[in-house]
Amino acid sequence: MQTLPEAIQEKIDAFIKLCTPDDVVICNGSRKEYQGFLDKMESMGVATALKNEGCYYFRSDPKDVARVESCTFICSEKKEDAGPTNNHEDPKAMKERLNSLFSGCMVGRTMYVIPYLMGPPQNPMSKVGIEVTDSMYVCVNMYIMARMGEIALKRINEGADPVMGLHSVGMPLPDGKPDVHWPCNEEKVIAHFPETREIFSFGSGYGGNALLGKKCFALRIASTMAREEGWLAEHMLIIGVTNPEGQKKYFAAAFPSQCGKTNLAMIKPNLPGWKVECVGDDIAWMQFHDDGRLYAINPENGFFGVAPGTSEKTNPYAMEIIRKDTLFTNVALNGDSVWWEGMTDTVPDGLINWKGEKHDKESGEPASHPNARFTAPLSHCPNLDPATFSERGVPIEGIIFGGRRESTIPLVMEAKDWTQGTFYGATLSSEKTAAAEGKTGELRHDPFAMIPFCGYHMGDYFAHFLSQEKEGRQMPKVFSVNWFRKDQDGKFIWPGYGENMHALAWMFDAIEGVVEKKETAFGYLPKNLPIKVDGLQEILSIDEEEFGKEVAENKEYLKSTFGDRCPKALLS
Numbered sequence: 001m002q003t004l005p006e007a008i009q010e011k012i013d014a015f016i017k018l019c020t021p022d023d024v025v026i027c028n029g030s031r032k033e034y035q036g037f038l039d040k041m042e043s044m045g046v047a048t049a050l051k052n053e054g055c056y057y058f059r060s061d062p063k064d065v066a067r068v069e070s071c072t073f074i075c076s077e078k079k080e081d082a083g084p085t086n087n088h089e090d091p092k093a094m095k096e097r098l099n100s101l102f103s104g105c106m107v108g109r110t111m112y113v114i115p116y117l118m119g120p121p122q123n124p125m126s127k128v129g130i131e132v133t134d135s136m137y138v139c140v141n142m143y144i145m146a147r148m149g150e151i152a153l154k155r156i157n158e159g160a161d162p163v164m165g166l167h168s169v170g171m172p173l174p175d176g177k178p179d180v181h182w183p184c185n186e187e188k189v190i191a192h193f194p195e196t197r198e199i200f201s202f203g204s205g206y207g208g209n210a211l212l213g214k215k216c217f218a219l220r221i222a223s224t225m226a227r228e229e230g231w232l233a234e235h236m237l238i239i240g241v242t243n244p245e246g247q248k249k250y251f252a253a254a255f256p257s258q259c260g261k262t263n264l265a266m267i268k269p270n271l272p273g274w275k276v277e278c279v280g281d282d283i284a285w286m287q288f289h290d291d292g293r294l295y296a297i298n299p300e301n302g303f304f305g306v307a308p309g310t311s312e313k314t315n316p317y318a319m320e321i322i323r324k325d326t327l328f329t330n331v332a333l334n335g336d337s338v339w340w341e342g343m344t345d346t347v348p349d350g351l352i353n354w355k356g357e358k359h360d361k362e363s364g365e366p367a368s369h370p371n372a373r374f375t376a377p378l379s380h381c382p383n384l385d386p387a388t389f390s391e392r393g394v395p396i397e398g399i400i401f402g403g404r405r406e407s408t409i410p411l412v413m414e415a416k417d418w419t420q421g422t423f424y425g426a427t428l429s430s431e432k433t434a435a436a437e438g439k440t441g442e443l444r445h446d447p448f449a450m451i452p453f454c455g456y457h458m459g460d461y462f463a464h465f466l467s468q469e470k471e472g473r474q475m476p477k478v479f480s481v482n483w484f485r486k487d488q489d490g491k492f493i494w495p496g497y498g499e500n501m502h503a504l505a506w507m508f509d510a511i512e513g514v515v516e517k518k519e520t521a522f523g524y525l526p527k528n529l530p531i532k533v534d535g536l537q538e539i540l541s542i543d544e545e546e547f548g549k550e551v552a553e554n555k556e557y558l559k560s561t562f563g564d565r566c567p568k569a570l571l572s
């Protein structure tokens, strides 16, 4: 069995002393180990094996279905370093609370130590972490989402300093108490210590709360590392777009949770001659290289994608990706396969809903939870970009910001310069979705789609983004998009999905300088697009008065929220 460097072992020993598990296992990340976890969970009735090879079904506790932003904390020494958009807690006070929460929390359970690598093994930007958890569900998801085991251990033994994370579902099993199918705790805390690069997560087993490599490390902790070290950790998908002439450009795009990243990353274009390949669907780590270009990597190794709405029609590549070796959580069971809203036009008979009950079609309740997810390997992606695992990353020429907006924001627009592009990012807002707790549909500001994920003061984040523009650098062009405009009847005007290729093609050609554009004070818009859509001109235009009002409100928001720490360039 592998050993850990002494300093790391000491930290793990302290976790063991605190959590008092019955047993400790260091994960090697092998396929055999992964299958062993699944077999064990199946025998416990926690996982259901499905008809398709390597596919399993999980159901969470109905009270543990999404990220919990109200219980997510940035514990920086100074409150102002967390900024106005994060919950802050004093590190000492939080450590005390955590010590009491974690004390004895793994009694009756096994502690799994998961060394993992975020990023392609060949790439110097990749980083290591260790997640210590009492959840086998977390182990199997981390196996898919990160590079787990030996590969990371080797780096750690060579001196790489891992971001440490301790996770517990928060339900000890004293005196042989039987386990429940989805252990969790009413009290949840997701605490980040950016200065010491530590993560503590208690009480939830779901998604971004529990898979610490994802939002906790690759965004919240990484964004603070990126600021210190001069790079960018962004909530962005990465795609390569090839035009009919065979020229290729890479784009990175930030959309808030459940606003279309995974779908755009896997787009099957509805425009002859164009090709799109996927590098990543959620997170981008980016850095300017000596050649003056911005290079991106996807730190993840899998997809944790929204299931509802995914179908052969909307996202055929996703349907192919999830055909084998996929974990499904909170979808509906359809015999020995799965179903969710939007997969087919008609609802099959005899479904078991995500709560484990017979689905009542008349109830008006969905059979799958709106934040039901699939976990599937990146390598399954039929349009995976050949440079996904490259040593260098991929050169980004376009950055896209998009939200879910039923009015005001046009289908696509181009910023005149980096500063206006930064303004697009800083003023991104979107109607709330089911990816986090709370009411859906409400409009909220979500700068850079990073509101829930920025590990420091968002005003400083804007300044950091702005400061990327330097002599000798080829700055990407910046765009704003919106697939979600609605007509008077509340129907989407834009067909979306494969047709989003029209917007991508326009952006590609805008970078090349070969499109016809309408100039406004707020950026450039397409004159037309070669597609027949009712209301097309409406979504290709802005109402300058309405838009101007939105811009003024946005500046007010920036000023009142971030004060002096908002760069002046965004307010003028």
Ligand code: GTP
Binding pocket: 255, 256, 257, 258, 259, 260, 261, 262, 263, 264, 281, 282, 304, 305, 306, 308, 309, 310, 314, 435, 483, 484, 492, 495, 496, 497, 500
């Ligand atoms: P997270 O994984 O939570 O960060 O979400 P995401 O940004 O990856 O969003 P995803 O691609 O999973 O899409 C979220 C929801 O929006 C799904 O139900 C999609 O079917 C729907 N969606 C995605 N793209 C489009 C589009 O172009 N038009 C419309 N109308 N809906 C879309």
Ligand code: SPV
Binding pocket: 066, 067, 206, 207, 208, 209, 214, 215, 256, 257, 258, 282, 304, 435, 436
């Ligand atoms: C998101 O909410 O943006 C997700 C899901 O991608 S989670 O991993 O739970 O954060």
Ligand code: MN
Binding pocket: 258, 261, 262, 281, 282, 304, 305, 306
């Ligand atoms: Mn996604």
